Amino acid sequence: MKRIIFFIFLISLISPATSVDLAEEVELNRTCTPAKPCAPGLILPVWQPQIGLTTGDVIFRAAIYLIALFYLFLGVSIVADRFMAAIEVITSQETEVTLKKPTGEPYTILVRVWNETVSNLTLMALGSSAPEILLSIIEIFGNNFEAGELGPGTIVGSAAYNLFIIIAICILVIPDGEVRRIARNDVFWVTVIWSTFAYIWLYLILGVISPNVVEAWEGILTFAFFFLTVINAYIANRYFPSLGTRYLKGKAVTSYTSRTATYSNKGGEVRLENGDGTPAEQTDSLIHTIQDPDVLAFEEHKQLFWDTFTKIRAEHPDLDIKEVGKLTAWQALAKMPKSRAVRRVQAIRKLTAGVPLFREFDQKAEDIIEPLVPEKETKITVSFSPSQYICMENIEKVFIQVEVDRGSIQEPTIVTVHYKTIEDSAKAGADYEPIQGIITFLPHEINENFKNILNKDLTVLSVPIQIIDNEKYETDQKFHVHIYQAKAVSANDADKEYPATVGVASDATIIIVDDDHAGAFSFASEVFKVTENIGTFKLKVNRTRGARGDVNIPYTITEGTAKLGIDMEAATSGTLHFKDGVTSMDIPIKIINDDKYEKAEDFYVFLGDPIWQNSNQKGENEADGKPILGAHVRAKIIVTEDQEFKRLKLKNR
Incomplete structure (x- = not known):
């Protein structure tokens, strides 16, 4: 050649x-x-x-130049690929981090040493743009270190290609019925602003400030802009996760923000009138019209609880429902502004009081704000405690607790309050059995289960609500129970009435978690440590959130420092066949004990996309109900030295 x-x-x-x-x-x-x-x-x-x-000469020379150009491009691509591979090794370095679940159970994950945003904007960008950079360097050397046409052309051309061609392809390849969203709007807006400014700045330095000449100060300032971009993106990524969210009157405008509805209070019952949207949207709109600061704080936290719950469910689909509930309560407290402390903590206490799952959480709130709690009221108050409930669809019945606080009234009283269920995303007759009636509190009727957590002036009764379990996948839904028309009379004289009212927590929200999902598949952790003498290591794959239908989970095993046939024996790929109702299966991997001193070695197991065997079922939202991968889809198995062999070796020294 x-x-x-x-x-x-x-x-x-x-x-x-x-x-x-x-x-x-x-x-x-x-x-x-x-x-x-x-x-x-x-x-x-x-x-x-x-x-x-002649024409033949021109064609011949053009062909030779074209071949030489392709040959040089091939060389540039090889150098750029090697450069990119080296950068990939640097940015993919990981370290083990041990975390704790809300239940206190520890688990290990692999966390990248490099911040993802910083690596994407620095080393990864440098590696992916290596061909343009190398071509620009070649041009600079050929032009005696003077700017040429290729430099700005590579910048504009590469950016335009990324913006139009690559984004267009990414949009076109999305399967029908599926949606892709920008994961981090904060970093997105920072890069959009700086990228737009880069085009403007390039035009200014080449066409306005010093036409066709790049001066030294322009180059230095342009280089400084790069570091400003990275710093801004890092700050947005770490400290401003809500960047890009619009705010209206101090309240974040999200997909839950609703149109305006009016309300009337007739006979102690709140009615929605002239409102657009679902009952939940109309209820949310009342936040802007209710003047009572206690009610306002409670409504804000009720919405915060739902938003936090849905966010956690989306981010951790394989998390146990009890852990989701506890994590929701803790995050709701963490997001609570420190101003208006008394009203807000009282609202949080209404959300969580009396629930064993949240008892520790409620105690912290009580310790913080106990000195600020006012003296007992001279009126009787009826409210829900707690006002947020999370239950599985197959629970059959959920018990909603209503409490009465008789305040400073010492005389025995009989208190009554009306209640009824209200639809939201969960529909009466399809998701739950609607009920309505009257609750009657007799004097000093203390529930035995609550003696240790309620003071002697409180009475708690439960309202059972039937939950309908169907065999169809649905998103998590909610409905409400509303209490109204509280009335109190003396137990000794029925004609003697006492002032009674419905408290701030006049509505209880019941969140129904669907159990008909095909499942979320993942490992329990991302790092497992085994010894050489374990024999066959069984790597468990868990199926959470649901177990409906037959699902196949492909997996692959890749070498690290541990080698197939030398340190372990296993097929490089395989498939787990999860039958309907099966919640876990094992991947068997034989660990070879060679009785040699070796450092800890590792290999990796990856889970592939689930294949749903029941995907031919129509009439269901397959895009949401289909099986998904959970949090831990990659497992690093570290094989350590046989401890018995190690002790024997040390003994013989």
């Missing part, structure tokens, strides 16, 4: 025999003109002569 290229190069040096005069030569010189001269390149010289060329 080298001889052929050298032979072609020698042929190119031979001048073709021509008998045209100078005028004809100038006329035939169509390839190089004073306006567009032919200059020698850094590697390839100008192919002489440049005058008197």
Whole structure:
């Protein structure tokens, strides 16, 4: 090949025999003109002569130059790929981090050493743009370190290609019925602003400030802008996760923000009138019209609880429902502003009081704000405690607790309050059995289960609500129970009434978690440590959130420092067949004990996309109910030395 290229190069040096005069030569010189001269390149010289060329000469020379250009591009791509691979090794470095679940159970995950945003904007960007950078460097050397046409062209061309072509392809390949969203709007907006500014700045320095000349201060300032971009993106990523969220009157505008509805209070019952949207949207809109600060704080926290719950469910689909509930309560407290502390903590206490799952959480809130609690009221108050409930669809019945606080009234009283269920995303008759009635509190009727957590002036009764379990997948839904028309009379004199009212927590929200999902598949952790003498290690794959239908989970095993056939025996790939109702299966991996001293070695197991065997079932939202992967889809197995062999070796020294 080298001889052929050298032979072609020698042929190119031979001048073709021509008998045209100078005028004809100038006329035939169509390839190089004073306006567009032919200059020698850094590697390839100008192919002489440049005058008197026939059409065949032009085609032949163009073919040779094209082959040489492709050859050089191939070399640039090889160098760029090696460079990118080296950067990938650097940015993919990971470290083990041990975390705790809300239940206190520890688990290990692998966390990248490099911040994802910083690595994408620095080393990853440098590696992916290596071809353009190398071509620009070649041009600079060829132009005696003066700016040429290729430099700005590579910037604009590469950015335009990324913006139009790559984004267009990414949009086109999304399967029908599925949605992709930008994961981090904070970093997105920072990069959008800086990218737009980069085009403007490039135009200013090349076309306005110093036309066709890049001065030293412009280059230094442009380089400084790069670091400002990275710093801004890092700050947005770490400290401003809500960047890009609009705020209206101090309340974040999200997908739950509703249209305005009006309300009336007739006979102690709140009614929604002239409201658009679902009952939940209308209820949320009342936040902007209710003037009572206690009610306002409670409504804000009720919405915060639901938003936090749905966010956690979306981010951790395989998390146990009890852990989701506890994590929701803790995050709701963490998001609570420190201003208006008394009202807000009282609202949180209404959300969580009396629930064993949240008892520790409620105690912290009580310890913080106990000195600020006012004296007992001289009226009787009826409210829900707690006012947020999370239950599985197959629970059959959920018990909603209503409490009465008789305040400073010492005389025995009988308290009544009306209650009824209200639809939201959960529908009466389809998701739960609607009920309505009257609750009657007799004097000093204390539930035995609550003696240790309620003071002697409180009475708690439960309202059972039937939950309907169907065999169809649905998203998590909610409905409400509303209490109204509280009334209190003396137990000794029915004609003697006491002031009674419904408290701030006049509505209880019941969240129904669907149990008909096909499942979320993941490992229990991302790191497992085993010894060489374990024999066969069984790596468990868990199926949570649901177990409906038959699902196949493909998996692959890749080598790390541990090698197949030497340190372990297993198929490099396989499939787990989860039958309907099966919640866990094992991947068997035989660990070879070679009785040799070796450092800890590792290999990896990856889970592939689930294959749903029941995907032919129609009439269901397959895009939401289909099986998914959970939090831990990659497992790193670390094989350590046999401890018995190690002790024996040390003993023989």
